[in-house]
Amino acid sequence: MVPPVEGGDAALLPEFPRGPLDAYRARASFSWKELALFTEGEDMLRFKKTIFSALENDPLFARSPGADLSLEKYRELNFLRCKRIFEYDFLSVEDMFKSPLKVPALIQCLGMYDSSLAVKYLLHSLVFGSAVYSSGSERHLTYIPKIFSMEIFGCFALTELSHGSNTKAIRTTAHYDPATKIRDPKTLLPMPGVMVGDMGKKLGQNGLDNGFAMFHKVRVPRQSLLNRMGDVTPEGTYVSPFKDVRQRFGVSLGGLSSGRVSILSLAVVNLKLAMAIALRFSATRRQFGPTEEEEIAVLEYPMQQCRLLPYLAAAYALDHFSKSLFLDLVEFQRGLASGDRSARQAELGREIHALASASKPLASWTAQQGIQECREACGGHGYLAMNRLGVLRDDNDPNCTYEGDNNVLLQQTSNYLLGLLAHRVQDGACFRSPLKSVDFLDAYPSILDQKFEVSSVANCLDSAVALAAYKWLVCYLLRETYQKLNQEKRSGSSDFEARNNCQVSHGRPLALAFLELTVVQRFHEHVHQPCVPPSLRAVLGRLSALYALWSLSRHAALLYRGGYFSGEQAGEVLENAVLALCSQLKDDAVALVDVIAPPDFVLDSPIGRADGELYKNLWGAVLQESKVLERASWWPEFSVNKPVIGSLKSKL
Amino acid sequence: MVPPVEGGDAALLPEFPRGPLDAYRARASFSWKELALFTEGEDMLRFKKTIFSALENDPLFARSPGADLSLEKYRELNFLRCKRIFEYDFLSVEDMFKSPLKVPALIQCLGMYDSSLAVKYLLHSLVFGSAVYSSGSERHLTYIPKIFSMEIFGCFALTELSHGSNTKAIRTTAHYDPATKIRDPKTLLPMPGVMVGDMGKKLGQNGLDNGFAMFHKVRVPRQSLLNRMGDVTPEGTYVSPFKDVRQRFGVSLGGLSSGRVSILSLAVVNLKLAMAIALRFSATRRQFGPTEEEEIAVLEYPMQQCRLLPYLAAAYALDHFSKSLFLDLVEFQRGLASGDRSARQAELGREIHALASASKPLASWTAQQGIQECREACGGHGYLAMNRLGVLRDDNDPNCTYEGDNNVLLQQTSNYLLGLLAHRVQDGACFRSPLKSVDFLDAYPSILDQKFEVSSVANCLDSAVALAAYKWLVCYLLRETYQKLNQEKRSGSSDFEARNNCQVSHGRPLALAFLELTVVQRFHEHVHQPCVPPSLRAVLGRLSALYALWSLSRHAALLYRGGYFSGEQAGEVLENAVLALCSQLKDDAVALVDVIAPPDFVLDSPIGRADGELYKNLWGAVLQESKVLERASWWPEFSVNKPVIGSLKSKL
Secondary structure (H helix, E strand, C coil): CCCCHHHCCCCCCCCCCCCCCHHHHHHCCCCHHHHHHHHHCHHHHHHHHHHHHHHHHCHHHCCCCCCCCCHHHHHHHHHHHHHHHHHHCCCCHHHHHHCCCHHHHHHHHHHHHCHHHHHHHHHHHHHHHHHHHHHCCHHHCCHHHHHHCCCCCCCCCCCECCECCCHHHCCCCCCCCCCCCCECCCCCCECCCEEEEECCCECCCCCCCCEEEEECCCCCCHHHCCCCCCEECCCCCEECCCCCHHHHHHHHHCCHHHHHHHHHHHHHHHHHHHHHHHHHHHHHCECCCCCCCCCCEHHHCHHHHHHHHHHHHHHHHHHHHHHHHHHHHHHHHHHHHCCCCCHHHHHHHHHHHHHHHHHHHHHHHHHHHHHHHHHHHCHHHHHEHHHCHHHHHHHHHHHHCCCCCHHHHHHHHHHHHHHHHHHHHHHCCCCCCCCCCCHHHHHHHHHCCCCCCCCCCHHHCCHHHHHHHHHHHHHHHHHHHHHHHHHHHHCCCCHHHHHHHHHHHHHHHHHHHHHHHHHHHHHHHHHCCCCCCHHHHHHHHHHHHHHHHHHHHCCHHHHHHCCCCCHHHHHHHHHHHHHHHHHHHHHHHHHHHHHHCCCHHHHCCHHHCCCCCHHHHHHHHHHHCCCCCCCCCCHHHHCCCCCHHHHHHHHC | CCCCHHHCCCCCCCCCCCCCCHHHHHHCCCCHHHHHHHHHCHHHHHHHHHHHHHHHHCHHHCCCCCCCCCHHHHHHHHHHHHHHHHHHCCCCHHHHHHCCCHHHHHHHHHHHHCHHHHHHHHHHHHHHHHHHHHHCCHHHCCHHHHHHCCCCCCCCCCCECCECCCHHHCCCCCCCCCCCCCECCCCCCECCCEEEEECCCECCCCCCCCEEEEECCCCCCHHHCCCCCCEECCCCCEECCCCCHHHHHHHHHCCHHHHHHHHHHHHHHHHHHHHHHHHHHHHHCECCCCCCCCCCEHHHCHHHHHHHHHHHHHHHHHHHHHHHHHHHHHHHHHHHHCCCCCHHHHHHHHHHHHHHHHHHHHHHHHHHHHHHHHHHHCHHHHHEHHHCHHHHHHHHHHHHCCCCCHHHHHHHHHHHHHHHHHHHHHHCCCCCCCCCCCHHHHHHHHHCCCCCCCCCCHHHCCHHHHHHHHHHHHHHHHHHHHHHHHHHHHCCCCHHHHHHHHHHHHHHHHHHHHHHHHHHHHHHHHHCCCCCCHHHHHHHHHHHHHHHHHHHHCCHHHHHHCCCCCHHHHHHHHHHHHHHHHHHHHHHHHHHHHHHCCCHHHHCCHHHCCCCCHHHHHHHHHHHCCCCCCCCCCHHHHCCCCCHHHHHHHHC
8 A cells, every 4th residue: 555645754755836836736636745656656756866866966967057068078978977877876786676667767867867868878787788798608797897887888889871770681790799898998099990980969869979880800809709699619610509590680689678668768758858847837828818918827728738638648658558568578587587488488578579669669759749749839938948848859859760760660569469360360379468468359350340339428538448449449450451461462462562561551550559558458457456545546547548548539530440430429529538638637737747747957947847937947047048148259240330450451 | 835854954954963863763754854844944943043052152151061060150150141141132122023932932042051041031131121111111211221231130029938929918018129229239239228138049940049138118219110000209199090909910910921921931941851851861771671682772661652752742732832822922912012902902811811820830740740750761860960850850840839839820710711601601601712712612511411432542543532522621620610619609608718619629620621722722723734744744643642632631530520431441542542642653752852952062961962872971971070080088087097197196
């Protein structure tokens, strides 16, 4: 049971300063502190607070409003900060095993401060460090402490100039050790035959230095090869525990699954921050009103509610999903570590791969669209760099394409489902998976006979309605995709062509709908648990229903096309249910972002501060910028009377 | 008739360099030169070439790849460039009257070089200059030459910290003269009581310095008031030719219509540039293939085609629409200038206002989404700043919110249509408008009885199919919105509440569908003119059909809901028609962007260069950046052996 708020540490969840947001806070249907405790638990809240306080009190992390940081300076700062995070040692290995969710929580806290920092820390510790740890053998273990003190630092090199998604076709054939021992550790100059350089400025995440490395006949000591998956004997013979080249490649790529789950969680962070900024702005910004004298908060407009609140619900639903998927991954990795070679373990790996491959696209796109909506919903204030919506959007953007382009990744998920259906059709196998995400498909013939039968908005305000519709939708898309694929093959297309021709209209929506269903299902179960405090049930139920119905409404054309919907009423009920839920949630919106927003120092957005003093904070931030009231340095050139030296010159 | 290509100046449309794009260029179904001549005409092509060549040959406009320009430096450059554009005097007043389309063409050329430059030039000449010219009286005419030499420069101050959309509620009550004569012209220091400052960095358009001005009991000479619309006599009496306050306010805002049409055209520029970059990239980037040995251009994938080609079609359709709407505006302004006070002139004003108010949202959002799709479709290459997709997105972004927030503006259009229907219902008036955009509504009862009856993809590949569907859709949404509005009012909502409650689900889609119909209608008529050269008819027809059907497909749920679509086939035919058109257009895609892309110097994107040498150009650009192969300046701090000075210190 969640401890009562009164029992908690008052310093853990301090009161917000009084101000213009009081009105909405007073109208909330629930206590934000209770929801924070229910969602995170006291131990996790304390852990996050420790991290945030450390950052706020460390001058290395001081914010520099309005500073026009150079690329080089920003990278240096980010490097120093990353090193400092290792020094803080927020999370002991023991803690990590006891509370695995603290791993993504740490990454999320860093991401709330700065995405570049989170990604640098993640790449260095979890990708580089884990690669050495899990792919290396005993002789590489000496690197581990050096990695965690950043005495040596890693880079991640999987793509070539001409190869990104198609990593199998990569043309670099030398075995490359990602440890930096290819550079001279004293001078950091590249070793002979190696050329390293910088790729230049990116749209975002510029605290990270993306570069290139070229290898021309470089000699790397045999011992440098991370040799757990494959080795070269002193005689030059290649040996591997895996017989099949494709299987070996698959195992080497296995490390990427955790990358996708991390990206899912970073996308959620970006969305949460944007929602906090835009909703606090919307609750304090007034524009127009019922009379010429009175202006109302823009959050009172159904338009503003419908633009923002579905994304707030998405932030909650996806946040829960990212945690639950991370725990599934932990289970899988524990199996790996314990040498589990059961069929269940293999199936679990496939299921997690399918879920992770679609969850990164869904979360990164939801965040991309949500942040863009937030930026527009804040108008010109949202366009000011200081309010941070631009940085959030730009830092989130690569989530859509790295670690697998979203559209390419979705094929992994649709292929997984198609494979299961083929197995069922050809061998009569049941739909069964360790996490049960596909089990419902076993009843697909009867599910396909169902129709939407909700005739009133009141009966539609529940995620159970959306769940039923989603199950029908996934069955429908799966059958259609399977038929289309077979039809393509029968008409002479190769497997490659057939899949390409099915992906746009069938495979892609299938993968997304399946993942949306899984997210909705897990959040629905979460908010309907018996342990949910009674006072939180209404608001959580609404969030769950809103995310579910809003996501579903984007598939309305397919629901009609396949016959699940018919008549004018079905579409109207769905649309009106979304509107009604937005209206019901608008008074809870500020309290809901109070739960997910980090402290002001971390949020770093004048229009999103917890005191709601929109104009005072904005004005304060403008005046803090250097040179705000100064003329530009080049003004004398352009005043009507040129300066004396100019006049003298023209006289000479 | 369009002159044959052979008759044109070979230097006007030079051949592209040979290279990897040759294969697609050879497969095109038409001559890009013929399409360029048909679309622009020789005189306009020459005009644009003059501008582009001037920029390319002037060191002030030199591109600085990889330079990390400071905010201040960028603004200075932009100011200098704007001044230089006035010096070039590309467009005489005489030319402007003879070929009015050269006005937006000039802005578009500047926008292709840099959005900040186009907007600065536009604000200074067309907004500030026009305001002084059209709202001032004789005593202000002396400012005009000084404005065009940039001896005095203007700023545009319509919003307050707390008032953007709701300009009527603005709290600054002093009449303010936008001329900078409030500052001392010798020192550029503000006059007493005036505080001016800078708002800081924005997400984009940072060549423009957005600032604030505060006026505290400032005395402005009476003569400074732009007094054509209203004046103050020496005795202090306010006099105006307009009796009604609301009418006067409306007339003062009239100048904004041309602003919206200009934004429409700048959004189209951004979309064109992004398409040129992404499609040339897609035609040269190879990834995966039917066998392990062979990789194919990513443009061959239906997924890539369907992500990009509809936006290419949108760029063509919206480009045509922006020109035609500009010509309508010219007609209206000529009427104003000649003192036309006819009912037709007033109706024309209302119709243009309704069209402009929805066209800015449609174009800016289409560009926003299209550029984002381009950025993602180019993967990590698209994420590199040097390839320009980020700048295009960021510079386009404010188009969604300034000169009227998109969602607020759409109400102007839905209100216009609702007003016409009320007039018809209450007074039996016909639907008639000067530009005929609403005339079809006169038959709305019979249109609403129509059904979609196209049963094969082959019969669907025509914009006429979409036109019929769009007419039904607009009639349906208009009727539904009207009914919903009246129902809201009958149930006791105020006019303000009733409109707010109808906007999300009814008014907004109504306004967008109406504008899409108008764009589709005009482009359909344009490409079906008898004067279209036979060799261009197929490709233009496909572009028109693709834009129309793709736009329509996003309303598929409404088409089903209202009963225009029924059964599985309707939705399938529409979806498959879009896929088929994408496939038919993919071999024409490179030639189609050859028509709209500016010269490489202006396009300024290594992956989008006309020679298609993707990796060579990218590599060249990377190596041109300063310090590309250098270690960061702060490296000695972090090498394993700290530098001597560090060691010495620790020994002391």
